[in-house]
Each structure stands twice: as C-alpha cells, then as structure tokens.
Amino acid sequence: MWKKIKQILFIILILNVVFIIWGRFLNPPITITQIGGLFEYGKLQRDYISSEEMGNNVKKAVIASEDQKFFTHNGFDYTAIEKAMKHNEKGKKLRGGSTISQQTAKNIFLWQGRSWVRKGLEAVYTFIIEKFWGKDIILERYLNSIEMGQGVFGVEAAAEYYFGKPSKDLTASEAAWIAAVLPNPKKYDPKNPSPYLRKKHSWIMRQMRNVSLK
Template identity: 90%
Template sequence: MWKKIKQLIFIVLVLNVLFIIWGRFFNPPITITQIGGLFEYGKLQRDYISYDEMGNNVKKAVIASEDQKFFIHNGFDYKAIEKAMKHNEKGKKVRGGSTISQQTAKNIFLWQGRSWLRKGLEAMYTFIIEKVWSKDIILERYLNSIEMGRGVFGVEAASQYYFGKPSKDLNTSEAAWIATVLPNPKKYDPKNPSSYLRKKHNWIMRQMKNVSLK
C-alpha cells in the first residue's frame, strides 16, 4: 500500500516538474479558472500572444495596478503581505498581498480560494517559477491567463472585448482601464465604470509613469 502511495507521489512530482519546465516555453493549454469560467458563462474568450506582441502600455498598467516591485522582488513582497495581514486583522474587507508571480503560480497551476493548502502550494510554485522562468516569461504567462471579464481571459482577449483592437495598440487610458478591472473582473466593467473605478483608473495612469519594464 505504502509502496503504491510513494510511487503515486513520485509520479505526481515528476509530472509537476515536467509541466513547470514545459511552461517555460509554452502557455498552458487551459487552466482550472478558465474551465470554471467556461462552465459559468458558457464561453472561453482568450487569445495567447507573445510578450512582444502585447505592447508596453498594458504591461505598465497591470504592473502599476498589481505589483510595482515585480522586477525587483524574488516572487514575494513581504511588506505588502504584512500590510495586508494587518488590514485583515481589523476585520475589514479582505485584502490580498499577492505579487504577479504568486498570482501566476495560482492561475497556471492551482485553483481559486483562500485555503492554507492552496496558499502553501502557491508559495512553492512561486519559488520554483522565479528560479526556472524569467520575469518576462512570468509576466507573459500572467497577462495571457489572468481573468479579465466574464469568460474573458488575457490582455489580448480583454482588449478585443472592451475596445475592439489588439493590446499592442492600446493607448495609456485604454490600457489603464484593462488593469482597472483587476482584481474583480466579474464585477467591474470599464464600459460602465463607477466613481470608484474612475478614481482607480486615474491613479493607475499616474502610477504608469513610474513603471519601467526592466
């Protein structure tokens, strides 16, 4: 019995290693979150594109919105995590402290949720992809897989869905609107923005001036 369990664990580990190495060269065929969106909304709108095809505006907008230390941290922003924990201890609306690397690990390899098991696996995958993949690859995988609307995944599909153009042609304001829907793309809609979204959009545009793609 134990021998079979050990063999199963070994097979799972080997498959994970191979999938991580494979992911350095290819985008995921499909993710658990995308499957969930397909069942929930009856569609899977996505279009994987290369890092160079994405254009700089949308990269800067998402980094400005989600993780301004992306190119300098090792996968974890400990100050942001500490700040989020202190905020959550006050019993207010739960705030995350996840980096783009952590979100990529979650989106590619895992499922949505806040269990300790999922967070532990997320930390493990984050550590590994930071070692095996480059920052550009991590950002490309993130921008191709992130949920950006109801059944809409990735910046290219979001750009076509909201603005009818390729992501490389987005101007600063349009790119900022794409980033504004994060982290609640099922609720927020750039086509019908609330006052809160308008404020966030303006804040992202200001922050984009400080983002360097290095």
C-alpha cells in the same frame, strides 16, 4: 498501500516537473480558472500572444495596478504581505498581498480560494518559477492567463472584448481601464465604470509614469 501512495506521489511529482518545464517554453493549454469560467459563462475567450505582441501600455498598466515592485522582488513582497495581514486582522474586507509571480503560480498551477493548503503550494510554485522561468516569462504567462472579464482571459482577449483592437494598439488610458478591473474582473466593467473604477483608473494612469519595464 504505502507503495501505491509513493507511486502516486512520484507520478504527481513527475507531472509537475513536466508542466513547469512546459511552462518555460509554452503557455498552458488550459487552467482550472479558465475551465471554471467556461462552465460559469459558457465561453472561453482568450488569445495567447508573445510578450512583444502585447505592447508596453498594457504591461505598464497591469504592473502599476498589481505589483510595482515586480522586477525587483524575489517573488514575494513582504511589505505588502505584512500590510495585508494587519488590515485583515482588523476584521475589514480581506485584502491580498500577492505579487504578479504569486498570482501567476496560482493561475497556472492551482485553483482560486484562500485555504492555507493553496497558499502553501502557491509559495512553492512561486519560488520555482522565479528561479526557472524568470521575470519576462512570468509576466507573459500572467498577462496571457489572467481573468479579465466574464469568460475573458488575457490582455489580448480583453483588448478585443472591451475596445475591439489588439493589445499592442491600446492607448495608455485604455490599458489602464483594462488593468482597473483587477483583481475583481467579474465585478467591474470598463464599459460601464462605477465611481470606484473611475477613481482607480485615474490612479493607475498616474502610477504608470513610474513603471519601468526592466
């Protein structure tokens, strides 16, 4: 029995190593979240593109919205995590402190949810991809795999879905609208923005001035 368990664990380890190496050079064939979106909405709209094809506006908008320390942290923003923990301890609406690196680890390798098991695995994968992939690849994988609408994944598919154009041609304002739906893309719609989404869009536009893609 123990021998079989060790064999299974070894196979899982090998598969993880292969998938991590694969991710260094290629986007994932499909993710658990994408499969979920396909079953829930009956479609999987995505279009993987290179970082160079994305254009700078959408990169700046998403970084401004999600993780302004992306290029300087080691995968974890401890200040944001501490603030999120204090906020959640007060019994208010749950707030996350995840970086783009952590979200990439979750989106590519894991599943959605808030269990301690998933968070622990997320931390391990985050550490590995920060060391093995590097920032540019992490950002490209994130922008290609992130859920950005009902059955819509990645910035290229989002640009086509919301504005009928490739992501490299998005204006700063259009890019900010796409970024504004994060982290609740199923709830918010740039085509019919709520007062909250309009306010967040304006905030992202201001924050984009402070983002440097280095």
